[in-house]
Amino acid sequence: MTPFTYFQPAGLEEAFSLVAEHGPGTRLMAGGQSLLLALKERLARPPTVVSLSRIPELSAISYAEDGSLEVGAATTYAQLQKAAFTGWHRHISAIAGNLADRSVRSMGTIGGGACQADPRYDVPTLLVASAARMVIGSIDGMRSIDAAAFFSPAGGTTLGPRDILCRIVFPPAGVFASFGFDKFRFRVFDAAVVNAALAVTTDEAGRITIARLVFGGIAACPSVAGAAGARLCGVQLNEFASLPVADIAAQASEEVLPIATATTRHRQFQSELIKTITTGLLTQAGAPGG
Ligand SMILES: Cc1cc2nc3c(=O)[nH]c(=O)nc-3n(C[C@H](O)[C@H](O)[C@H](O)COP(=O)(O)OP(=O)(O)OC[C@H]3O[C@@H](n4cnc5c(N)ncnc54)[C@H](O)[C@@H]3O)c2cc1C
Numbered sequence: 375m376t377p378f379t380y381f382q383p384a385g386l387e388e389a390f391s392l393v394a395e396h397g398p399g400t401r402l403m404a405g406g407q408s409l410l411l412a413l414k415e416r417l418a419r420p421p422t423v424v425s426l427s428r429i430p431e432l433s434a435i436s437y438a439e440d441g442s443l444e445v446g447a448a449t450t451y452a453q454l455q456k457a458a459f460t461g462w463h464r465h466i467s468a469i470a471g472n473l474a475d476r477s478v479r480s481m482g483t484i485g486g487g488a489c490q491a492d493p494r495y496d497v498p499t500l501l502v503a504s505a506a507r508m509v510i511g512s513i514d515g516m517r518s519i520d521a522a523a524f525f526s527p528a529g530g531t532t533l534g535p536r537d538i539l540c541r542i543v544f545p546p547a548g549v550f551a552s553f554g555f556d557k558f559r560f561r562v563f564d565a566a567v568v569n570a571a572l573a574v575t576t577d578e579a580g581r582i583t584i585a586r587l588v589f590g591g592i593a594a595c596p597s598v599a600g601a602a603g604a605r606l607c608g609v610q611l612n613e614f615a616s617l618p619v620a621d622i623a624a625q626a627s628e629e630v631l632p633i634a635t636a637t638t639r640h641r642q643f644q645s646e647l648i649k650t651i652t653t654g655l656l657t658q659a660g661a662p663g664g
């Protein structure tokens with residue numbers, strides 16, 4: 375590990391100033407689960423590291439007036455796993471409780487998972503599928519963007535060098551009539567070969583208005599199967615049994631990973647996984663209580 379200067383600010387304004395003052399080489403550290411590895415292996419050699427672990431507002435969980443769930447960027451997976459969430463927010467707990475191992479979950483943070491932006495990880499898929507808003511701060515002020523715009527198509531995030539992800543705002547607990555997440559990994563502590571989420575909203579008559587089907591592990595950022603999702607619109611959730619589920623799953627697979635480009639065994643395996651996982655998510659969404 376190359377020596378660096380370490381700061382532990384106690385407030386956001388101080389963190390914004392430190393990042394601005396010490397320049398673009400500065401790295402932020404949340405739980406350190408990815409960054410410490412990069413430092414140890416000398417993949418990153420920052421002159422300055424600013425810790426986010428002692429900033430209380432970054433690890434707070436609260437609700438906005440409209441019922442949106444506001445999660446501080448430095449909230450750990452363990453905190454999310456234990457939170458008493460209701461409605462679709464329970465899936466956030468379940469996802470946080472089913473990644474990596476206990477030590478990663480106790481230190482790793484949802485904001486760190488977002489900023490690490492590894493497409494095989496669960497957090498980017500969760501954020502894009504749920505249309506979360508990312509609240510970003512810097513010495514220049516605060517702004518918020520859609521999760522889909524947070525992840526760069528070329529990989530990584532669209533954060534600037536002075537930016538800190540401050541919190542993530544999830545839609546209210548009752549927004550999705552159905553939400554599902556699934557993934558395939560070889561061992562429990564492995565990143566997923568493919569992960570996927572399906573978020574469904576309905577109108578007053580129970581007809582689907584949005585079906586956001588998102589996959590991780592396929593491209594450099596989460597992949598949205600827009601056309602396959604659109605085929606669900608206008609259908610009632612309880613009519614799912616009459617849908618050509620296998621055909622929609624095949625369309626989703628072709629959309630995000632065209633079979634013509636699946637020239638390796640790994641890509642062919644991913645293509646099959648997408649179909650299997652999508653079929654499961656659609657079947658589950660159509661089931662009572664899905
Ligand atoms: C063995 C192992 C298995 C894993 N398996 C999974 C898995 O199956 N699914 C999954 O989703 N994740 C998995 N993870 C990843 C885990 O989610 C991330 O490593 C971890 O969450 C990163 O969060 P952190 O708080 O430790 O971030 P850090 O390591 O502290 O930071 C990661 C990166 O994000 C930047 N950063 C952190 N916070 C902010 C912020 N608020 N604003 C701006 N930049 C910031 C840092 O500068 C750094 O570049 C695994 C990790 C390990 C080590």
